[in-house]
Amino acid sequence: SRFIEMFGEPENNNKAWPVKSLDKLCTVGSSKRVYQSEQSSEGVPFWRISDLVSKIDTGTVDSALFISEIKYTELKRAGLVPVTGDILVTSRGTLGRCYIIQDEDCFYFQDGMISWLSNYSEEITPLYLQYLFTMSGFRKQIDNTQAGSTVAYFSIAMLKKLQVMVPDKALQEQFAAFVAQTDKSKLAIQKSLEKLEILKKSLMQKYFG
Structure with a gap:
């Protein structure tokens, strides 16, 4: 994959990037508890x-x-609502799946089950982190935290200790540009396919309707 080409394999860090624990690169936490x-x-x-x-x-x-x-506004004023670019991480059942907060998002979330990464250091970009969490070499670290556990649970303490290779920031930004371009191409292809489907339906209607 392009990620491995650019950054190497997370399992053995074959490009010898500096390595830091996740809590040295961002704030790791969760939401404020919302009672029933x-x-x-x-x-x-x-x-x-x-x-x-x-x-x-x-x-x-x-x-x-x-x-x-009213409750949401109160939480937002207290700085307890994720902002654009923050990452939410699944922490129960399916572990370590990431979602980057978008400009248009307006919601709150359950504490304990979902963790929240914010306030990144200058060394890291959210998109790089999101993709790192999908890499099998990195996911082995997550799997190792679950040894002997019967219920899959990814605590904030476990998340903080994850070892993250930290590539050059300019390279992370190049990767983000590549992903944006790929997404744009996928969208263009999807729109073309939708147009073809509409055309096909109208022709079927014309000749066989």
């Missing part, structure tokens, strides 16, 4: 881990739980 009595049937979506996985897999969330606008 503070949840409601409308307002700002309140994501559970299944909602986060749905967002990662499909790009959509059908929230069943909410918190009031």
Whole structure:
């Protein structure tokens, strides 16, 4: 993959990048606990881990739980709401799947089940971290934290200790540009396929309808 070409294999760090624990590169935490009595049937979506996985897999969330606008504003004013570029990490069941917060996102999330990476140091970019978490060599570290455990749970303490290779920042930014270009190409192909499908349907209608 392009990631391995640029940065090497995370398992053995064959390009000999500096290595730091995750808590030296960003703040590792979670949300403020929201009690059941503070949840409601409308307002700002309140994501559970299944909602986060749905967002990662499909790009959509059908929230069943909410918190009031007032509660959300209170949390936001206190700096307790993720901002654009922060990463949410699944920490129960399916471990270490990442979602980068987008400009348009407006939701809150369940503590304990979902961890939150923020306030990155100058050495690291969120996109690099997100892709690092998908690499099998890095995921072995996550698997090793679960030795002897019956329920898959990824605590904040475990997350903080993960060893992260830290490539040159300019290289991380080149990788981000490559991913953006690839995403743009995928979108263009998707739109072309949709247009072809519409054309096919109209021709079928014309000749066989």
